[in-house]
Amino acid sequence: MIELRDIYKTFERKGQSIEALRGVSLHVSKGDIYGVIGYSGAGKSTLIRLVNYLERPTGGEVLVEGEPLAAYNPAQLRAAKKKIGMIFQHFNLLESKTVFDNIAIPLVLLKRSKKEIQDRVTELLKFTGLEDKAKSYPKELSGGQKQRVGIARALATNPSILLCDEATSALDPQTTKSILELLKKINKEYNITIMIITHEMAVIQQICNKVAVMEQGEIIEQGKVLDVFGNPHHPTTQSFVQTVIHNSVPQSVLNTLKAEPGRRLFRLKFVGGTASEPIINSLIRRFEVNANILFANMTEIQQTTLGTMILQLHGEHTVIDQAAAFIVSQGVDIQEVEV
């Protein structure tokens, strides 16, 4: 659906070269909600702007629905862009136009009939929950309502792809949630593929099925959200994941722990069906160890539960080793934590 192949993008400014993207490759499939996360300056905006050719790559290829954008003539490119809607952090609405007229802009530019515009805008006002705001002006709307107008406008021409550039970064958490719900509904009901860039892991957690993590113009980790959340490799990914899954031992707990012989600390990770309680129960019954749960946390991602537990085991060294091997045999990831 969207494919970036070994993309490079260099900006020249005041005799200086800035490498915004360095060998980026990714593949967004039809129906995905694909999130790209990274800190400021990582290259996210540059990357998303390549997909609708607001920026052109210095090297590499951008393919949309299998076609390389570079091969299009201007008319073909205009037609291709019609299939791609975009929403922005600061909404980019025309302040002098009503909500209805803002949503109608792309249709007016395409010289659609009055009746067609009336029907489509009415449908979109309903879909985005703005029926009573048709005659309002942007300055009379809340941030969430403004973003709904931005979304309705982006959907006006029936795109197959929606690009979201930090679409919820200017919104409070409750409004963010409702906008993310709307994006999910768009993905499901209109079968629109969504690509979203953000610096907030909570956005990825709430709606994305795939994620790419960017740093300094490169993708450092990518995959299914559940895999990346469950087993982040790169330190930057780990720090993003930590913002939504608190899996480190709280300092207050660490302060109470002393390195004592016979006491060892483990971090357990549960994914999906592996329930923690029966495993700990069997562990205590099978092995001569005392188990003390110091910390436990559950998070839901993609309708799957991801759990973390910090467990202290007290017993003979070799018995603790056997107990740890038993936990592994139950399909649970376990790592010893140094105190």
Ligand SMILES: Nc1ncnc2c1ncn2[C@@H]1O[C@H](COP(=O)(O)OP(=O)(O)OP(=O)(O)O)[C@@H](O)[C@H]1O
């Ligand atoms: N038009 C431009 N001219 C020169 N440099 C640019 C231009 N656009 C982006 N850059 C540079 O490219 C790098 C990546 O910027 P980009 O905006 O893509 O990052 P980002 O991850 O989206 O950051 P943010 O979240 O702050 O928007 C930065 O160093 C930026 O200064």
